[in-house]
Amino acid sequence: MCERDIDDIIEKYRGQPSSLIHALVEIQHANHWLPREVMHQVADALEVPFSQVMQIASFYKAFSLTPKGRHEVHVCTGMTCHLRGAAKLQAMVEELTGLKDGETDAESRFTFETGACLGSCSIGPELIVDGKHYGRMTPEKVEEVLKRYE
Amino acid sequence: MSEIILTIDDKEVKATAGMTVLQAAQQAGIVIPTLCHHEKLEAFGGCRLCIVEVEVRGWTNYVVSCLYPVAKDIVVRTRSEKVDKIRKVIVEELMAHAPDAPELVKLAEVYGANRDRFERQQSFCIVCGLCVRYCNEVKQKNAVGFIDNGAEREISFIPEIAKNECWECQECFALCPTSYAQAAYLLTEALAFPGERKATDHVSRAPEPTRRVIPLIPVAAAT
Amino acid sequence: MPKLHSVAELQEFRAEILASRDLAKPCIAVCAGAACDGMDSAAVAAAFLAEMDKQKLGGKLEVRTTGCHGYCEKGPNVVVTPGEICYFEVQPTDVAEVVAATLKGEVVDRLVYKDPNTGAQAVHMSEVPFYKHQMRLLMGDNPKIDPMRIDDYLAVGGYAALVKALTEMTPVQVLDEVKKANLRGRGGGGFPAGSKWETTRNAPEKTKYVIVNGHEGESAAFMDRAMLTGNPHKILEGLIIGAYAIGAQKGFMYTRHDMPLLEKHVRNALVQAKEYGLLGENILGSGFDFECELHFDVGIFVSGESSALMRSIEGNPPEPRPKYIRTSVSGIWDKPSNLNNVETWANVPQIISKGADWFTSIGSEKSKGTKLISLSGNVVNSGIVEVPMGTPLRTLAFDIGGGVRDGKTLKAIHFGGAMGGSIPADLIDAPLDFDGMSKLGAPIGAGGLLLMDEDTDMIEVARYLLDFLVNESCGKCAPCREGMPQMLHILTNMTQGKGKAGDLERLEDLAEVTGLGSLCALGKTSADPLKSMLRYFKPEYEARIVNIAGGSGT
Numbered sequence: 001m002c003e004r005d006i007d008d009i010i011e012k013y014r015g016q017p018s019s020l021i022h023a024l025v026e027i028q029h030a031n032h033w034l035p036r037e038v039m040h041q042v043a044d045a046l047e048v049p050f051s052q053v054m055q056i057a058s059f060y061k062a063f064s065l066t067p068k069g070r071h072e073v074h075v076c077t078g079m080t081c082h083l084r085g086a087a088k089l090q091a092m093v094e095e096l097t098g099l100k101d102g103e104t105d106a107e108s109r110f111t112f113e114t115g116a117c118l119g120s121c122s123i124g125p126e127l128i129v130d131g132k133h134y135g136r137m138t139p140e141k142v143e144e145v146l147k148r149y150e
Numbered sequence: 151m152s153e154i155i156l157t158i159d160d161k162e163v164k165a166t167a168g169m170t171v172l173q174a175a176q177q178a179g180i181v182i183p184t185l186c187h188h189e190k191l192e193a194f195g196g197c198r199l200c201i202v203e204v205e206v207r208g209w210t211n212y213v214v215s216c217l218y219p220v221a222k223d224i225v226v227r228t229r230s231e232k233v234d235k236i237r238k239v240i241v242e243e244l245m246a247h248a249p250d251a252p253e254l255v256k257l258a259e260v261y262g263a264n265r266d267r268f269e270r271q272q273s274f275c276i277v278c279g280l281c282v283r284y285c286n287e288v289k290q291k292n293a294v295g296f297i298d299n300g301a302e303r304e305i306s307f308i309p310e311i312a313k314n315e316c317w318e319c320q321e322c323f324a325l326c327p328t329s330y331a332q333a334a335y336l337l338t339e340a341l342a343f344p345g346e347r348k349a350t351d352h353v354s355r356a357p358e359p360t361r362r363v364i365p366l367i368p369v370a371a372a373t
Numbered sequence: 374m375p376k377l378h379s380v381a382e383l384q385e386f387r388a389e390i391l392a393s394r395d396l397a398k399p400c401i402a403v404c405a406g407a408a409c410d411g412m413d414s415a416a417v418a419a420a421f422l423a424e425m426d427k428q429k430l431g432g433k434l435e436v437r438t439t440g441c442h443g444y445c446e447k448g449p450n451v452v453v454t455p456g457e458i459c460y461f462e463v464q465p466t467d468v469a470e471v472v473a474a475t476l477k478g479e480v481v482d483r484l485v486y487k488d489p490n491t492g493a494q495a496v497h498m499s500e501v502p503f504y505k506h507q508m509r510l511l512m513g514d515n516p517k518i519d520p521m522r523i524d525d526y527l528a529v530g531g532y533a534a535l536v537k538a539l540t541e542m543t544p545v546q547v548l549d550e551v552k553k554a555n556l557r558g559r560g561g562g563g564f565p566a567g568s569k570w571e572t573t574r575n576a577p578e579k580t581k582y583v584i585v586n587g588h589e590g591e592s593a594a595f596m597d598r599a600m601l602t603g604n605p606h607k608i609l610e611g612l613i614i615g616a617y618a619i620g621a622q623k624g625f626m627y628t629r630h631d632m633p634l635l636e637k638h639v640r641n642a643l644v645q646a647k648e649y650g651l652l653g654e655n656i657l658g659s660g661f662d663f664e665c666e667l668h669f670d671v672g673i674f675v676s677g678e679s680s681a682l683m684r685s686i687e688g689n690p691p692e693p694r695p696k697y698i699r700t701s702v703s704g705i706w707d708k709p710s711n712l713n714n715v716e717t718w719a720n721v722p723q724i725i726s727k728g729a730d731w732f733t734s735i736g737s738e739k740s741k742g743t744k745l746i747s748l749s750g751n752v753v754n755s756g757i758v759e760v761p762m763g764t765p766l767r768t769l770a771f772d773i774g775g776g777v778r779d780g781k782t783l784k785a786i787h788f789g790g791a792m793g794g795s796i797p798a799d800l801i802d803a804p805l806d807f808d809g810m811s812k813l814g815a816p817i818g819a820g821g822l823l824l825m826d827e828d829t830d831m832i833e834v835a836r837y838l839l840d841f842l843v844n845e846s847c848g849k850c851a852p853c854r855e856g857m858p859q860m861l862h863i864l865t866n867m868t869q870g871k872g873k874a875g876d877l878e879r880l881e882d883l884a885e886v887t888g889l890g891s892l893c894a895l896g897k898t899s900a901d902p903l904k905s906m907l908r909y910f911k912p913e914y915e916a917r918i919v920n921i922a923g924g925s926g927t
Contacts, residue, residue: 018688021671025630040310049286050308051295052690058297059690059847060671062630079592079790079823080749082837116841118631119595120407121747122445122755131633133411195695196849198890212889217695232889236852239886243855267879268859277848296848301858303848 014045033064069104069111071149074128078117081124089125092139158226171215182228186278193217201236203227242267244276248328274330281322281331291315307335309342317349376650379658380536387527399475402452402516406441409448417449420465424472440515440603444503445756452516457498460484506772509759510743511719515603520638523645526606534722538614539659547618553729555741560714561818563807572701574619576709581621584712587628588677591790594821596745596757597715602635605642611721616663623664630669679712692847693893737763740807750823753778767801781826789818791838792898794905814905831910835903836864842899853896856887872918
C-alpha cells in the first residue's frame with residue numbers, strides 16, 4: 001500500500017470534518033491498519049482534534065491500530081451460530097492458530113476475529129476467511145480450511 | 151423569556167423556558183446530586199446520578215435532570231424509592247472502581263450504598279468525562295480524550311499534545327472526583343515523554359478542588 | 374440508459390420493457406442471497422451460463438441471478454418459471470439436467486421438495502409448505518429481479534407508486550395515507566411511521582433528511598440485508614415517496630460495511646436511479662428534487678440506534694442522545710431527520726399503490742400488514758419468511774419452520790435478539806403482534822425468531838446475550854457501562870458452577886436500574902432477555918444457586 005494512495009484519500013476529504021469516518025474506512029480498507037502518523041495527518045487535513053480521530057479509531061472494531069495479517073479469519077458468534085456451537089469452533093481456531101480474538105500472529109499470516117452476525121444464519125456455524133464463507137462447519141473441518149491460506 | 155411553572159418535590163417552582171430541571175431545582179434551592187456536571191461545561195448526562203421522576207400527562211418517566219427541559223405543569227420528584235435505588239446502585243457500581251473517592255463515599259452514606267456489593271475492578275476512572283470535556287470545551291486543547299467503547303472506555307492523554315500543554319495548565323486534575331486524571335497524566339509522561347514536559351517552573355498549578363455540595367441527610371430521615 | 378423526463382416517458386419505457394420480454398420463455402432464477410452465496414451459488418449460476426453458452430441457448434432460455442428467495446436452509450435455491458418450479462440444494466453438476474428438463478417443460482424430480490416424513494413431493498412454490506403458508510408481499514418479487522437491473526424492477530411494476538404519489542397526490546395526502554395505514558416501524562420500535570413523518574414534516578426547519586436504517590445489528594435478523602441486497606429499488610422508491618411527503622431534500626442509506634454484494638447492489642441502484650431521472654432534480658418532471666447518499670457503519674451494534682446512527686453520518690462517535698430530544702425535530706446536524714427501517718420503507722410503495730384500506734385489511738387490530746421474520750435457531754427450515762401480522766407463532770415454528778431439528782422438543786422461542794426475550798413453548802399459540810408479544814416479554818424487535826430446543830441452557834443464553842451487548846455499549850452512561858458487565862459477571866459465575874447466595878437479588882437490582890437509568894435503548898433493554906428468563910424460567914436459575922450454595926437458596 002503506497003503512501004501516495006493514503007495521501008490521495010486524505011486530499012479527497014481535506015477540510016471536511018464530517019467525512020472523518022469515510023476517510024478512515026478507505027484508509028483501513030487500503031492499508032489494513034491505521035498508523036498513528038496517518039491519523040495525525042487525517043486530523044490536520046480534516047480539521048478535527050486528534051483525540052476525536054483516536055476515539056473513532058479505537059471505538060469501532062472495523063479499524064485496526066496495529067497491522068493486520070494477510071488473511072482475516074472470522075468466526076461468527078451471532079445468536080444462531082452460538083446456538084449451533086460457534087464456541088467450539090472458536091476454541092478450535094484459537095488452538096490451531098494460537099490467537100485470541102483480535103490478535104495477529106508474529107508472521108502476519110492470520111488475524112483472528114469473532115463477531116456479529118453476517119446474515120447467513122441458515123448455514124451456521126460459520127468460518128469466514130477473507131470474505132469467503134465456510135458454512136455448516138465443525139471443529140474437525142477447521143484445520144483443513146486454514147491450511148489453504150498461506 | 152417565557153415563564154414556566156412546574157412542581158418539584160411538591161413545591162411550585164418558577165423557571166424560564168430553555169432551563170433544565172436541574173437548573174430550575176438549583177435556583178429554587180432544591181439539591182440534586184451530580185457527578186459529571188459542571189457549570190462551565192455542556193451537560194453530559196453520563197453519570198445519571200441526577201436522575202429524577204417526571205410525571206407528564208399521566209406518564210411517569212425517569213430522566214436525567216441535567217438535560218431534561220422544564221415544561222409547563224410537569225411534576226418532578228427528586229427523591230423516591232425508585233430514584234434512591236437507582237442512585238444507590240450507580241454509586242455501588244462506581245465504587246467498584248474507586249471505593250474511596252470522597253464524593254462517592256459521601257453519596258454512599260446518603261443512599262445506603264455498599265462499596266463491596268459488586269465485583270471490584272479498581273481502575274479508579276469512573277468515566278465522568280470532566281477532564282476530557284474541560285480540555286475540549288474550555289481549554290480547547292484536546293490533550294486528553296476517550297478511547298475504546300463500553301466497559302473498556304477510558305481516558306487517554308495524547309503525548310504529542312500533553313507534553314506541551316498539561317504541566318502549564320493542570321486544571322483538569324482538580325476536577326477529577328477520583329484523582330485519576332492526575333495519575334493518568336503522570337503515567338503517560340513517565341512512559342511517553344519522561345523529562346520532556348514543557349514547564350516554566352516546577353510548581354503544581356492545580357487549584358484548590360471545588361467541592362460540590364452533597365446533601366448529608368441520612369437515608370432514614372429522607373423517607 | 375435513457376433519462377426519463379416525465380411520467381409519460383416512464384410509462385412508455387416500461388411498456389417497451391414489457392413488450393420486449395417473452396413471458397413464455399423459460400427463466401432460471403438462481404438465488405444469490407447471503408446463505409446461498411455462502412454455499413457457492415455463484416458457481417451454480419456460472420455453470421448455468423456456461424451451459425447456455427455451450428448449447429447456444431440465448432434465444433430459448435434466460436438465466437438470472439436474483440436476491441434472496443427465502444428458503445435459506447435448502448440453498449442453493451433455483452426457481453424456474455413458468456410454473457415457479459422450486460429446485461433445492463442445486464449443485465453445478467445438476468445444471469445440465471435442469472437445463473435439459475426446462476427446455477422440454479419437464480421437472481427434475483430428485484431436486485424438488487420432499488416432505489421429510491411422508492416423502493410427498495411439492496414441485497411448485499405454491500405447494501411447498503415453507504412457501505405455502507406465507508404472504509410474500511415484499512419478498513415475492515425477489516426471484517423475479519436481478520438486483521443489478523433496474524429494468525427488472527420496472528417490469529414488475531416498480532416506481533408506479535412513485536408516479537402515483539407525484540402526479541395524483543399532494544405530499545399531505547401521501548402522509549395521510551401512510552398514517553391511515555397504521556404502518557408501524559419494523560426495526561424494533563413499532564412506532565407509527567405516519568406520526569414520525571408528520572413530526573418531521575411539521576418541524577420548523579426547512580432542511581430535512583430521510584434515512585434508511587439498514588444497519589440490522591440484531592443478532593439472527595437477516596431480512597433487511599436480504600431486502601436491500603435483493604431489491605434495493607423497492608426501498609429507494611419508498612424513501613423517495615417518504616421524502617416527498619415529508620418535504621426532505623436529501624436521503625441517507627445507512628448500512629453495514631461488511632457485505633460486498635450489498636454495497637455493490639445499493640451503489641448500482643443509486644447510480645441507475647439517478648441515470649433514469651428517478652433521483653436528482655425535477656424527478657419525472659414533477660418539480661420535486663431529491664438526492665440520496667450511501668453511508669456505512671463501522672462495525673458496532675450501537676450505531677444502529679437512530680440517534681447514534683445520525684452522529685455516525687455526521688462523522689462523530691455513535692453516542693446516542695436521550696429520546697426526549699426527538700430526532701424528527703433535531704437529528705443530523707440538528708435538522709429534522711426521519712429515520713425508518715428498511716422493511717418499513719419497503720412497505721410504502723404498496724400502501725400508496727393499493728391504498729391504506731387494503732393494507733389495514735391485512736394483519737391484526739393494531740398491527741397491520743405483513744412482517745418479515747428471520748427464522749433460525751434449532752429449526753428445521755431456517756430462512757426468511759413473510760406472514761401477516763396476527764399469525765400464530767405455531768404456524769411460523771411448525772407449519773413453515775418444520776419444527777425443531779434432530780427430533781428434539783421445543784423449549785423456548787426467542788424474539789428480538791439481545792434486546793428481546795424468550796417465552797416458553799407452551800405459549801406457542803400467541804399471535805405475531807407488536808403489543809401482544811411485548812406484553813409477554815418477548816417483543817418482536819426486528820423479527821429475528823429463534824427456536825430453542827430442550828437442551829438449551831437458559832442461563833447460558835442470557836449470559837451470551839449480555840456478553841454481546843457488553844462489547845457493543847458505547848460507554849457513555851454508567852448504568853449500561855457498569856451494570857451490564859456486573860450482570861455478565863454474575864451469570865458467567867453461575868454457568869461455571871460458582872453461583873452464590875445473593876446473586877439473583879443482585880441480578881434483579883441491576884436489571885431494574887440498568888433498565889430505568891440507561892441513556893438509550895441498548896442499555897434500557899439489555900436486561901430484558903434476563904427479565905424474561907427470570908419470569909418464565911426462574912426454577913432453572915434457582916436450581917443453579919441452590920445446587921452450588923448447598924441448599925441455601927437466594
